[in-house]
Amino acid sequence: xxxxxxxxxxxxxxxxxxxxxxLVSRKYAxxxxxxxxxxxxxxxxxxxxxxxxxxFKKAAIGNRTNEIIEKSIRGDFILWMDESxxxxxxxxxxxxxxxxxxxxNRTCFLGILHKEFHYxxxxxxxxxxxxxxxxxxxxxxxxxxxxxxxxxxxLPENGGELVLFLDENGKEExxxxxPLPGRVVIFESQIIEHEVRPVNKERLSIxxxxxxx
Numbered sequence: 001x002x003x004x005x006x007x008x009x010x011x012x013x014x015x016x017x018x019x020x021x022x023l024v025s026r027k028y029a030x031x032x033x034x035x036x037x038x039x040x041x042x043x044x045x046x047x048x049x050x051x052x053x054x055x056f057k058k059a060a061i062g063n064r065t066n067e068i069i070e071k072s073i074r075g076d077f078i079l080w081m082d083e084s085x086x087x088x089x090x091x092x093x094x095x096x097x098x099x100x101x102x103x104x105n106r107t108c109f110l111g112i113l114h115k116e117f118h119y120x121x122x123x124x125x126x127x128x129x130x131x132x133x134x135x136x137x138x139x140x141x142x143x144x145x146x147x148x149x150x151x152x153x154x155l156p157e158n159g160g161e162l163v164l165f166l167d168e169n170g171k172e173e174x175x176x177x178x179p180l181p182g183r184v185v186i187f188e189s190q191i192i193e194h195e196v197r198p199v200n201k202e203r204l205s206i207x208x209x210x211x212x213x
Contacts, residue, residue, distance in 0.1 A: 028187035046089035075126025117208030128196040133189040141189035141209040148179040149204040160203040
């Protein structure tokens, strides 16, 4: 049965409802197969083509107005995604993100008005040390979003796990998440510190944030 929001009826989305429940109960959600295998392959190929075309740049720490390249903290290469100039793969990606965002705003009143996403490639031997996805001069990031585009059959020994540092009844716990293709991780940007463990094989993803005003 559809829910009612300001006189407008809409249908519940079971997947989105599960994401909401997990975010409310534990501040993060792990979603399997948010993108199909074919969609992952499409996005993966788009990433690799742009990387081969030398469009990526060394990632920095800080936001875009206060960037510092620090190789001892993070080692990935990134390319910001432009929704207004999106190809087929990016259009598919943003269509799903916009649908999820609209649902979150309708049901949870999150007030998400902006988003930013980039492709990310971690070469072998790189990592990203523990950090929080918010800045002193910009606290608009509400939800962090990671989608993995690794090849099928990704093995644990390839490394590159995302580790979330969680507060469990006053005691810190680590949640290690293997970057399996199609898997999406969503978590609260201003609460959960996290890191990317050293990568033993090239690691591909899309990373981004849903932002308030």
